[in-house]
Amino acid sequence: MNKVFAILVFIGVPLSVIGSLLHWSSTLMFIIYCVAIIALASFMGRSTESLSIIAGPRIGGLLNATFGNAVELIIAIFALKEGLIGVVLASLTGSVLGNLLLVAGLSFFIGGIKFKRQSFNIHDARHNAGLLIFAVIVAFVIPEIFSMSMNEEKTMIFSIGISIILMALYLAALFFKLVTHRGVYNKGDEDGKKKVEEVPEWSKGKSILVLALATLAVAYISENLVHTFEEVGKTFGWSELFIGVIIVAIVGNAAEHASAIIMAAKNKMDIAVEIAVGSTLQVAMFVAPILVLISLLFPVAMPLVFTVPELITMVSAVFLMVVISNDGESNWFEGGTLLAAYFIIGIGFYLL
Template sequence: MSHILKAVRETPLLWLLAFVPVVFAAEHFAGHSPTLLFVLSVLAIVPLAAMLSLATESVAAKTGDAVGGLLNATLGNLTELVIAIAALRAGEYMLVKASVAGAIVTNAMFVPGMSFLLGGLKYHVQEFNHATARVQASLLFLATIALMVPSLLHRVDAVAEAAPQFTGQLSVGLSVLLIVGYALGLLFTLGTHREFFASGGHHDEDEAPWPIGLALATLVVVTVIVALVSEIFVASAQSAAETMGMSRAFVGFVVVALVGGAAEMASAFAGARKDRLDLSMGIALGAASQIALFVAPVLVLLSYVVGPTPIDLSFWPGAVVMILVSTLTITLVTTTGRSAWFVGVLVLMVYLVFAITLYLLPPSNTATGPV
C-alpha cells in the first residue's frame, strides 16, 4: 500500500482519483445532469487508467519490453473494451464503431507521434527496433483490408439487397479470421522469431517496481472500477455530446479514444522520455493492431450475445480512409528505426487533420456513419 500512496503523492495526475467517489455520488444525487456526469466520468477514468499503467509497468519490468509492451497494450485496451461493451449493451452502435476506429487511429498516430516528440525533445535522435513496427503495421494493414471489404460491399447495389444478412455473415467470418491472424502474429513475435524483436535503448536500473502481488491486485480492482465508471460515461455521452455541440461519432473517435487510451499513453510517453522507444512503439502499435484484430472482432461476436441486434464490420468510408492513411503513415515513418522530434510533429499533424475534420463535419447519427 505504501507504493500506491507514494505514487499518488508523486504523480499529480493521480490526484484526480478524488473524482471517482464524486462521480458515483453525482450519479445518485444529480442523475438528471448528463453533461456533469460526462465530465466527471472522464476525470475519473483518466487517473484510473494511469493506475493501470503504473501497475502494468511493474509487471512489465519483469518480462522485458516486448512482452511488457503487449501486456501494457492489452490492459490499456481493457478500458476501451469495457467502454465499448457498455455502449454495445446500450445499443449505441455509432459510438462503438467510432470508438473502435478512433482507438486504432489514436494508437497508430497520436501515441507514436507524441512519443517521438517527447523523446526527441530530450534526446537528439532515438532508435528503436523497426522490425517490431513493421510486423505491427502489417497486421494493421490486414485489419484495414478486412474493414474495407464489408464497408465497400455494403454500398454495392447487388449486395445491399441481401444486407444486412450478408454483411452480418461476412463480418462474423472476417472476425474469426482476424482473431486467428492476431494469435499467429503473437506466436511469430513472442515465440518462433522472438530474437528479431529484441529491445534497444537505455533502461533505468534505479526503477523500483511494485511487488507483483500488489500490481496484480491493483489491476483487478481498478478494472472493476473502470467498468462501473464506464457505464456512467456511456449513459451520459449522447446527451452531453449534443449539449456540447459534438456528435456521437466525434465523441467516440476522439474523446473515448483519448480517455480510454490514457493508460497506454502514460506508459508510452514515459518510456520515450527514458529512451525506451521500443516500449513506446510496442505499446502504441501493439494497442492499435490489438484493437483492429482482436477487440473489434470480439465486439462483433459479443453483439450476438449482449447487444440488442448484431453489429458488423461495416464502417463509414471516412473511417476506413483514416485507418488506411494512419497505417501507411506509420509504416513510412518507422522504416528507418530512428526518430526525432520533428517526425513526431508531422505524425501529430496528420492526426489533427482527422480530429478537426470530424469536429467540423461530424458524421450523421446513423448506424454506420456518413456515406
C-alpha cells in the first residue's frame, strides 16, 4: 500500500502543477488534487507514526492531529480568502463529524474485527468527553442562540471573544495533559505483559522533514483545489454545504483517517482514540477560533455561527461518542454504530 501511495505522490503532485498551469478542466483537476492530497496524507501518517513510537502515544496523536488539521486549516484559509464562509463552516462541521463518527467508527470497526475487545485509557476518554461537550455544545450552540438577538457587529465581537477563550482553554488542556499531569493517569499493563519495543520506520529527523515537505505540497495543492469547488458543485449537483461537510472534510482529514485505522489494526487504541478525539478538540478549540481571527484580515469576516442542521449533527455526534467511549473499551459493533450515524447524516446533507 505504501508503494501505491508513493506512486500516487510522484504522479499526482507533478500533474497538479502542470494541470494548474495549463488550466485543465476543473472536474479533472478536482480529482487529481484530491488524490494527491490523500497520497501526501499517507506520508504524513507514516511520519507521525514514527514520531509516536519515539515520543509516545499522546504526543504522537497530538502531532498527527496537528499536521492532519494543518491540511484542513490551509484549505479553509484559501476558502476564506475567496469569501466561501459557508464552505469553511461546513468543513469544520464535517471535520467534527468525520473524526468522531467516520475515523473513530472505522478504527473501532476494523480493530474490533481483528481483536474482540480493545481498550484505551479510560481517564483520557473521560477527560476528553468533558472537553468535547464544552467545545461543541457550549462554544458552538451558545453563539447561535445569542446571535438571534444580536446584530452582525455584536455577533462578530461575541465570536472573537469566544475564540480567544477557546484557544486559551485548549492550550491549558495541552499543558494539563503533557506537563502537570503527564503520566498521572497512564493505564497500567493489565495483563502483566512486557511492552514490545517497536522500531520506528523513519528516524526523527527524516519524519520531521517528510512532514514539512508534505505540508508544503498540500498547501500549494489546496489553494488550487478551492478554485474548483464552484464548477465541481455545478457538475455533480453538490451544494456548498455538502462539499464542505463531506468532501473537504474527508480530503482535509485524510492523514488522521489513515493513521487512526492503522493504529487500531495494530491494537494501539490509545493512539487511535487520541487521533480521532484529539483532532476533533483541536478543530473545535483551536482551528475554528483561529479561522475566526484570520477572517478579520479578509473583506468578509466569519462569525462562529453554524446552521441548525450543522449544530444538531455535531451535538449528536458528541453525545454518541461520549456514551460509546466512556467505558474505555471498544468493539466492532460500536464502530458500526458510529459509521451508521455518519452515513445517515451524510445522506441528509446530500439531500439538503
